[in-house]
Amino acid sequence: MNSHPPPLQSSYLPIYPPRFRQNDKIQQSQQQQQKIRQTKRRKKRFLPTLKGFRSFLYHSSFYLFILIITVLLVASAWGIGEQAIRNSGQRNWNVFVLVAAYVALFYIILRTMPKPYIPTKQIDLPKSVAKHVATEYSRTAVIAHISQATTGQQEGWGRPGTKWEDKHFRTYILSTIPIMKQTLCPIAPSTASPLSLQPLLDAASSINDNGAIRLFVNSYAKIIARARYGRKEPTQADAEAVEKVVEVVLLTLEVKRRRERDMGK
Template sequence: MLRPSSRALTWISETCYVVLVLITVCFFAISCVALLSQAVRNAPNRSWTNNWDAVSIGATYVIVLFLSIAFCVKRRISVRRRLQRISKTYNGISRNDVPKSVHEYISREYVRSCLVAYESQPRDAVHEGWGRPGTKYSGMRFRRTLLDTIADIDARAHLVIPSHPTLKPHSRMLHHFRFISPLLPKDESGISLLHIYDSAIQLARISDREPTEEEFEIGIGAAQEIRRILNECRLEMLEESRTQLNVSPEAQALKP
């Protein structure tokens, strides 16, 4: 559900206040005119001349108007003065500002409040698809974190294999990273890290439910291992290139 911003709420509040003031002024003026006209109609000469009822009614409304304005001005001035007395900078309480017993009491209450706030933090709460508070996955959304590893691994694969294909939005990881598959070790059943990583990505992409913490650990572990292997391949390529550059022309001429 969308909630209006603070600026919109301020604008609505000020608009409602202005509308309320205008309505009050209108009713005030209408009542004044109605009473004055009634005083004129009830006068013996039906005129404003020597009509003390009209004078008293007008004087009463003028007094009420000035008193209302004075009350509003006084209210605004008092509020502004109170706000000006508030310090705009935070100044901590030192031992010289208050008695020792008061300072110790404030310090003790502050420490107690900190401990209560710390102990009140959720630790055993479990939110589906998110890391548990207090663990290394705290505040981490499993689905988004797994999907974010695709671009990183793709960039590292391009460094190792410049002709690596361009990443497409819905490509299977087994197909897209098929050129780096020979670099990844396999277990006894022929399952490589790429198979595990592909399963985790497919689960994060199309599954109706959120990945569990165990599934996330398996998927992110495979992603980290693939990144490590690609980094090692990249370092070996750089080392080999550096070695070839350091070989002298005479040694290259002696090679068969």
């Protein structure tokens, strides 16, 4: 087989895809416009503005006052030190007091010095940056406010700001059992179980008050049983009910004993 040489490529043949000179002109014009914008921005940076003048005045006055205060402190220390050295009788003591006073002064200044200043206002930042900082600060404040606890209560514990604050209801309810036993039945039967509330019920039944104390003691025994064996934590209502029962029983028995004493006299 005869091999034919490849055809010669002419420089006059069209190129695919074809290139349009109009696109090149558009790109050149865009590049020129971009260069013009960059030069304008550079010129604006070096032009004096009212905002820049305020910022310069603010910072320069700050450093000027620091320099004045430093000069005054050094001058006053120099004058007082010179007088202390001239007083030959108490020279060492005067110098010691002077040094101690200035050390205490600088210590107080360093302790009371505020935290480093964070620029957040338009006087120190561009308007867009200051607006962005203010927006983010407001968003952070809102998130922090929403994330705070609103109820402030844990199950089985008293609410903050009330008389039940930091009190565990179950512990409080069970702690009233010795008081009730001491009030109703000071001498408990030896056969009774330490956990049994039957002596309280028997003592309440023996009181001649038309069964009022018996009703209070029955409700008290139910709350005690829930506090001992219930999975659910007692509520504030249970603690308040126990408190009222104890107060009523103590007051009723105290009044009854006074009447018996008066009748005995």
